[in-house]
Amino acid sequence: MITDNIQEILDAILTGKDVNIVGSVTGADILFFIFSLVVAFVVATIAGFYIKRKFTHRLKKDTLKFFTRVVQVIIFIIALGIAVPSFLDISITILLIGIAGALVVMALSSQNVISNFVGGIALHYERPVSSGDYISIQDISGVVEGVKMFSTIVKTTSGVFVRIPNNQVYSGTVTNYYANVARRYEYDLGIRYQDDIGKAIELVRMALEEYTYILKNPAPDIFVSDIDANSVRIKFRVWFPASWANTRDDISLYTGILPRIKLALEKEGIELPYAQAVLHFADSTLKVQNRGV
């Protein structure tokens, strides 16, 4: 009985007969409704193609994708708004009430989805991060693969893809290392009290000068930062091209610099100090100096 009815409805739709299927809706109405959705789909596709062609050089890839999708969804909603009251015997008032009801239900049941969507729009507007940037958010550091409709995809330095909901990216603390073209790193090491500080600083400067990726300008800052219990601390701050430094983790940046400096200092007789303690005895006839731990 049910299959007969379905067969009858399908026949009515396929032949476009002027037979009422539901209420006053005829097969022809349903055909027109489907046709209008197909037209909306074609229009949305053409609009997406046009937007991509027109803005591909002006917008970043992920932003372009996001807004293309938003425009396509809007076109589809408008098409539904026109097609439903026109062909399905549903008045615009009922349609609007239906949409409002659906929105309320969606808002209540999918708060996170909506807040992620709104977060996505805000991210594209404010642009604290965008595709290709190296960022840190919460405990995750990596390169942004894309800001999607509801989430931001980050590829960590160990090659793992992490999906972060857009509202967390927008409302959380984000450190963007790629926003500037250069990044500064800070290193420090100690030399013995008896070593020539001026010579050590000059040797460090020369070793840094030879390193390709340390920028000539701004020049490295090299200075004595502290005289502690065992050593004279020399601190140096250097700048790297961000596009280079961001593709490496901090460990490789340290391992690339510090051994080079150590070798340069040791070659000139400047050694890194041992922990040491000087003991003074009351009768002052014996003095023991402990070198090494």
Place this chain on the structure above:
Amino acid sequence: MYGEYSEPFSYRDDRIEISVEPEGASFLYRRVCDGRVVEKIIADEFNLTINPVEPFHLPEKISRFLEISFRPVILKPGSKKSIYLTFPLEIGVLLGKGTSYDLLDIFSLSATKYSLYGTPDAGQITRWHECQGFDSVPATDNRYEGVLYLTMENQSSGFIEVSRAILSDYGMQIWYGDNVSLTCSMKIFSHSTAETFIINRPLNPGMKSSIPLYVALKIPVVQRKGHFMEHGLS
């Protein structure tokens, strides 16, 4: 060393060895530079071009701007001054002929150093090179350096001190012969702004034009009029 080869050959000097020699039905391309060996098999007949290319690709592509730092030159309002500078080179080995090329090898004898022109938030990373600035063509080793002929024109109403030029890689046409050369001009608008242009003209008649690497790598290039320097001239 620079030139076009279609037969097996070999070149050797104190730092570079390049050869293409028959190996069975194929050819073996071999390059040794500072102890580093590169070997590739060329399967068929070949047309090989060795020429100087834009110095932006080694050790990796980080910048597309060349910064030449030189002794300060003071220009009075409305004056024009031409000087000879030097610039670093990379050596490209290209396979192909006519308009179709592919990169076979690239190497350099010049040490690479980068710098920041402008501020970290709004500046540009540059390939940095320092030279004195000369009134006549300086003696250069064309494996390391080329001669940059720079004409500066002070269009401002004040005295301007210039000690650096920033050039973009767009359309950087290098010429080679006895020297390797590049010709540029700089229009100075104020103490902090100027525009540099690369002029497609050899330093001497009879020089050959290099095949730029963006041609070999098939990188589409948007031709621009010039590069705007907005972060100072000294």
